[in-house]
Amino acid sequence: MSDTSQGGLVTEMPDITTRLKRIRTASPLSIRLLAWILLFSSAFTLLASCIQIYSDYRQDLNKIQQRLDVIEAGYSSSLARSLWALDQKSLQTQMEGILSLPDIDHLRLRIEPDSELVMGQSPRGDVLSHSFDLVYRDDEPFNLGRITITAGLERVYQDLRHRVGVIIATQFFTIFFISILILWIFRHLVTRHLTAMAGYTRDLSLKTLSRPLKLERPDTPGNRRDELGLVTDAINEMRERLNEDVARRERDAADILKFSQAIEQSPSSVLICDRQWHIEYANQKFSQLTGYTQDDIIGKHPSALVDQSMNSREAWHLWQAIRLQVKRVGVWQGEVNSVRRNGERYWEQLVVTPIKDSNSDTTGYLILGEDISIRKRYEQQLLRQANYDVLTGLPNRMLALDRLKLAIAQARRDETQVGVMFLDLDNFKHINDTLGHDAGDTLLIEASKRVSSCLRGTSTVARLGGDEFLVVLPGLSGPDAACQVADRILKTFSTPFMLGGQEVFVTTSIGIATFPQDSDNSGTLLQHADAAMYEAKHKGKSAYSRFTPEMTEISHERLQMESYMRKAMELGEFELYFQPIIDTHSGKLVSAEALLRWNNLALGMVMPDRFIPLAEETGLIIPIGEWVIQEACKAARNWQTLTGNPIGVAVNVSPRQFRDPGFTDAVMRALDASGLSAELLELEITERLILDNSIETADILRKLDRSGIRLTVDDFGTGYSALSYLKSYPFDTLKIDKSFIQDVLTENDDASLVRAIITMAHSLGLKVVAEGVEAEAQTHFLKEEHCDYSQGYFYSTPLPEQDFIQWLDTNERAST
Numbered sequence: 058m059s060d061t062s063q064g065g066l067v068t069e070m071p072d073i074t075t076r077l078k079r080i081r082t083a084s085p086l087s088i089r090l091l092a093w094i095l096l097f098s099s100a101f102t103l104l105a106s107c108i109q110i111y112s113d114y115r116q117d118l119n120k121i122q123q124r125l126d127v128i129e130a131g132y133s134s135s136l137a138r139s140l141w142a143l144d145q146k147s148l149q150t151q152m153e154g155i156l157s158l159p160d161i162d163h164l165r166l167r168i169e170p171d172s173e174l175v176m177g178q179s180p181r182g183d184v185l186s187h188s189f190d191l192v193y194r195d196d197e198p199f200n201l202g203r204i205t206i207t208a209g210l211e212r213v214y215q216d217l218r219h220r221v222g223v224i225i226a227t228q229f230f231t232i233f234f235i236s237i238l239i240l241w242i243f244r245h246l247v248t249r250h251l252t253a254m255a256g257y258t259r260d261l262s263l264k265t266l267s268r269p270l271k272l273e274r275p276d277t278p279g280n281r282r283d284e285l286g287l288v289t290d291a292i293n294e295m296r297e298r299l300n301e302d303v304a305r306r307e308r309d310a311a312d313i314l315k316f317s318q319a320i321e322q323s324p325s326s327v328l329i330c331d332r333q334w335h336i337e338y339a340n341q342k343f344s345q346l347t348g349y350t351q352d353d354i355i356g357k358h359p360s361a362l363v364d365q366s367m368n369s370r371e372a373w374h375l376w377q378a379i380r381l382q383v384k385r386v387g388v389w390q391g392e393v394n395s396v397r398r399n400g401e402r403y404w405e406q407l408v409v410t411p412i413k414d415s416n417s418d419t420t421g422y423l424i425l426g427e428d429i430s431i432r433k434r435y436e437q438q439l440l441r442q443a444n445y446d447v448l449t450g451l452p453n454r455m456l457a458l459d460r461l462k463l464a465i466a467q468a469r470r471d472e473t474q475v476g477v478m479f480l481d482l483d484n485f486k487h488i489n490d491t492l493g494h495d496a497g498d499t500l501l502i503e504a505s506k507r508v509s510s511c512l513r514g515t516s517t518v519a520r521l522g523g524d525e526f527l528v529v530l531p532g533l534s535g536p537d538a539a540c541q542v543a544d545r546i547l548k549t550f551s552t553p554f555m556l557g558g559q560e561v562f563v564t565t566s567i568g569i570a571t572f573p574q575d576s577d578n579s580g581t582l583l584q585h586a587d588a589a590m591y592e593a594k595h596k597g598k599s600a601y602s603r604f605t606p607e608m609t610e611i612s613h614e615r616l617q618m619e620s621y622m623r624k625a626m627e628l629g630e631f632e633l634y635f636q637p638i639i640d641t642h643s644g645k646l647v648s649a650e651a652l653l654r655w656n657n658l659a660l661g662m663v664m665p666d667r668f669i670p671l672a673e674e675t676g677l678i679i680p681i682g683e684w685v686i687q688e689a690c691k692a693a694r695n696w697q698t699l700t701g702n703p704i705g706v707a708v709n710v711s712p713r714q715f716r717d718p719g720f721t722d723a724v725m726r727a728l729d730a731s732g733l734s735a736e737l738l739e740l741e742i743t744e745r746l747i748l749d750n751s752i753e754t755a756d757i758l759r760k761l762d763r764s765g766i767r768l769t770v771d772d773f774g775t776g777y778s779a780l781s782y783l784k785s786y787p788f789d790t791l792k793i794d795k796s797f798i799q800d801v802l803t804e805n806d807d808a809s810l811v812r813a814i815i816t817m818a819h820s821l822g823l824k825v826v827a828e829g830v831e832a833e834a835q836t837h838f839l840k841e842e843h844c845d846y847s848q849g850y851f852y853s854t855p856l857p858e859q860d861f862i863q864w865l866d867t868n869e870r871a872s873t
């Protein structure tokens with residue numbers, strides 16, 4: 058039994074507990090409500106009951122009063138008669154009759170003159186008395202006495218109490234049950250839902266956000282419109298908004314994480330500074346690059362990280378300039394010599410930009426850095442290569458010309474003179490042929506040392522190529538000073554050279570021209586010195602000659618060539634040769650370079666190196682160049698028709714031609730006329746042209762690029778070889794000058810340079826053509842180094858158009 062009862066208890070417990078819980082959770086509002094209902098309804102019913110009881114009480118009193126009035130009306134005359142007749146029995150009967158009436162407790166009859174008859178018991182408590190005279194009417198009225206009837210109110214009061222009790226009891230129970238009913242209805246319709254809402258809101262968290270609030274009631278339009286429905290909607294809307302906010306925050310957080318990881322793992326070093334340029338953040342790459350940890354540099358100014366050899370004032374000026382430019386232009390880019398923690402210096406390319414918020418207010422600065430030390434080293438090496446002669450270590454033609462121009466400018470200011478000497482070793486070709494190239498090289502090195510030993514520190518001796526040297530003597534007091542130097546040079550050549558174990562006497566011929574007497578133009582001074590040198594050679598070797606105006610006649614030849622050239626177009630003396638450009642890996646033809654030849658009756662076959670500079674100088678290059686492009690496009694279209702394959706054509710463009718305002722139109726016309734697609738035309742532009750860095754150059758290049766024409770930097774390595782410039786222009790291809798390819802297998806320096814150029818070009822997205830490939834071994838090297846295309850005698854020499862078509866035919870058959 059006990060088990061069963063315990064079992065019953067156990068099973069009932071949760072129900073009771075939940076009920077209690079519910080009552081506890083529901084009680085405050087319900088009980089308060091119940092109390093208010095009871096209070097108001099009790100007060101109301103009490104008031105109503107009081108009014109009711111009072112009115113009943115008044116009615117009872119009225120009834121007694123009416124009864125008394127009725128007694129007076131009914132009994133006064135019969136009592137008076139009985140009294141008149143002294144009929145005691147009748148009187149008594151009547152008085153008993155009155156006494157038997159309800160509520161009448163006592164009668165007092167005062168009979169005139171002084172007797173009194175009393176009947177009934179005198180009531181206790183409140184009474185209602187009524188008296189009237191007993192008058193006998195005969196001829197005249199006789200007042201026989203006065204009767205006083207007393208009605209006790211005890212019964213009325215008892216009734217009243219009873220009624221009050223009944224009313225209060227029924228009202229209480231009615232109110233109580235109505236309240237319970239109301240409470241139940243209210244709980245069912247309202248408070249249980251409010252409790253559910255409270256529970257839902259209490260439990261609401263990011264985990265439960267996806268669960269909407271649902272009340273346990275039918276989903277009817279009426280329910281949806283009532284207050285509970287509105288509050289539920291409001292809570293669910295709030296939940297959805299929170300959900301969206303949370304999702305947005307999660308997305309933002311994921312984005313922020315992604316960006317911060319990208320910055321942290323960026324291959325460039327990243328510094329973030331606050332508005333006062335104090336470093337706030339540095340990424341891993343920065344630490345790898347500089348050796349500084351975040352803690353070392355946080356709060357510091359970036360100027361603390363630049364080259365220590367730069368004094369703090371310089372560093373401050375540099376950062377001041379950066380700050381100003383960033384403020385004005387919005388970005389600063391440049392190369393800075395920075396220092397690692399271990400004191401090692403390195404070059405980095407910096408880009409500094411402001412970080413702006415949504416209101417475009419600067420909140421900090423971003424400094425991106427890239428280690429360009431390797432590129433810089435190669436650039437310097439290339440620059441050296443471009444400016445210095447590898448064999449002798451002397452400046453080359455280009456640098457010598459620069460120095461001559463500088464010396465002339467300086468002399469103009471100081472009103473001094475500049476001597477220009479052209480030196481040529483006599484019989485050098487003969488020595489080279491008989492004693493071998495090594496002896497030739499030794500001679501050139503030794504000769505350059507002897508010439509240098511005769512000069513002051515401000516003078517320049519340069520090797521122009523072969524056995525030709527140029528000496529620039531700045532700040533001379535007069536022309537004789539140059540002659541003295543020439544004398545000294547001739548003297549040093551009087552001692553024999555040790556070449557291949559033998560003593561060899563080598564002499565030199567020197568031509569001298571002086572600024573300003575002979576010319577004020579560097580180019581003309583060189584020509585004059587050249588002419589004077591020929592004069593010295595004619596004099597007999599080991600001599601020097603000063604320029605005289607008569608020597609200009611020598612340039613007569615040049616003038617003649619110019620006049621022939623002017624007629625060459627009309628006479629159809631120009632012809633295009635084509636040299637194949639081959640895919641290094643597959644060995645297949647990709648395109649051909651158009652190379653101009655001039656067949657002149659008097660001069661014979663003239664090579665472009667001889668006549669193109671003159672054509673440039675005279676401006677004839679513009680019509681000639683236009684003709685070349687037209688013919689080249691026509692030829693390429695023809696190959697396509699013949700072979701069914703698209704074969705490109707590369708055309709050389711000289712600087713003057715490129716800068717001609719009609720150039721781009723001429724190119725477009727040639728494409729239109731031939732029907733060649735623009736992608737098959739490639740324009741080769743020398744590196745020197747882009748170095749002028751002018752806006753027009755960039756504009757023309759971009760215009761050509763937009764039309765689909767491919768652009769190549771020609772003769773790369775012979776100019777300033779600044780790879781950084783290449784980034785700014787839309788070039789597709791870079792052509793390594795043949796001078797590098799020639800010695801690629803014998804000179805380590807050349808090999809490493811070619812390797813570096815290919816790597817750098819590829820990193821800039823450029824294809825590479827190696828020019829001057831003459832041996833199969835070179836093609837192996839180029840394949841290993843992933844050089845894209847090759848061109849040179851190994852594949853084919855430049856061929857007249859008909860021969861090239863034949864070559865195409867054989868080559869096609871060979872490759873299929």
Ligand SMILES: Nc1nc2c(ncn2[C@@H]2O[C@@H]3COP(=O)(O)O[C@H]4[C@@H](O)[C@H](n5cnc6c(=O)[nH]c(N)nc65)O[C@@H]4COP(=O)(O)O[C@H]3[C@H]2O)c(=O)[nH]1
Pocket residue numbers: 636651652653664665666669682685709710711741771772795828829830831848849850851855
């Ligand atoms: N040693 C050696 N040389 C090789 C080899 N493969 C090709 N070459 C030569 O190297 C030169 C390559 O042309 P470039 O560097 O553009 O240099 C060209 C180019 O700058 C200029 N040129 C040629 N045709 C034109 C033209 O139509 N317009 C302009 N503006 N310049 C031209 O004249 C220069 C000389 O042209 P070319 O005498 O035809 O000389 C050509 C070609 O015959 C090789 O394996 N070994």
